[in-house]
């Protein structure tokens with residue numbers, strides 16, 4: 001099976017691509033390489049903007065996956081115009097071009113951030129999507145454009161991911177568990193902006209499993225699926241990180257709690273992904289921390305700006321809109 005991953009050189013792609021290769025898939029990556037290239041040498045790469053993709057670029061692939069765009073709130077807020085173009089128009093254009101070129105399956109990296117601010121109930125894929133901030137709105141628009149193309153010959157799958165955490169060769173330290181791990185190790189401290197806020201967390205290896213299950217899903221299956229390893233309050237995440245890092249590194253870590261408002265608060269049900277995609281998450285905060293600890297020597301330069309998307313993005317010589 002031949003797979004093209006747009007944005008495959010990013011944080012998620014840099015774990016997904018090698019895993020797919022070990023399973024025997026032929027994987028090529030189309031990317032702008034904002035964060036460099038940490039992919040296995042055998043990966044076929046196309047250095048190209050999605051907006052310059054032609055039918056010939058996607059022809060012959062069985063599956064096209066969208067992992068590109070601006071992947072967090074700070075980037076989206078730094079350049080809202082570019083955010084809407086990259087997160088809404090780019091997946092729309094790539095899915096449209098893929099379908100026209102005869103690709104049979106398109107998988108979109110969606111986000112639970114589309115849910116916005118909810119109050120203490122589990123949201124499933126039919127619940128209201130009320131986000132009112134650039135990242136959440138744009139991820140919903142991208143998702144809608146992709147999903148409206150689904151039909152008998154074109155499977156469209158959106159994975160609404162929780163915050164992905166864990167080690168990747170293209171490391172990010174701006175994701176909640178990763179950030180808490182870093183500050184625990186570096187300064188024996190975890191800062192919690194608001195302990196009561198809910199966040200679904202998705203271990204990167206569980207994210208990879210969700211993509212594999214989607215690739216292998218019956219071609220008749222299209223749909224939107226929440227994917228998370230678990231739902232936690234930010235306060236709970238901090239307690240688990242403190243406990244696990246404290247235990248394995250023999251550190252005494254303090255939690256510094258603030259009460260800053262947050263526009264994102266949601267917990268999600270992953271029942272549909274479990275029933276239809278047979279997605280079975282295997283991780284929790286403890287195993288994510290263990291995974292970070294095992295790989296720590298690979299990102300010990302904690303202040304490397306490449307680990308913080310907004311730092312790289314601010315320096316990019318792209319035409320910000």
Ligand SMILES: NC(=O)c1ccc[n+]([C@@H]2O[C@H](COP(=O)([O-])OP(=O)(O)OC[C@H]3O[C@@H](n4cnc5c(N)ncnc54)[C@H](O)[C@@H]3O)[C@@H](O)[C@H]2O)c1
Pocket residue numbers: 006007008009010011012013030031032033034035048049050051066067068069070071072086090109110111112160161162163164165170175309
């Ligand atoms: N990481 C998370 O916690 C998380 C959670 C939910 C959803 N998502 C979504 O998953 C996807 C991947 O996330 P990530 O953390 O791996 O992102 P990332 O920021 O690490 O990587 C994004 C990649 O896309 C590339 N890219 C951006 N615009 C492009 C364009 N126009 N043409 C070609 N390449 C382009 C960049 O060069 C980069 O390699 C994103 O769509 C993000 O919104 C991520």
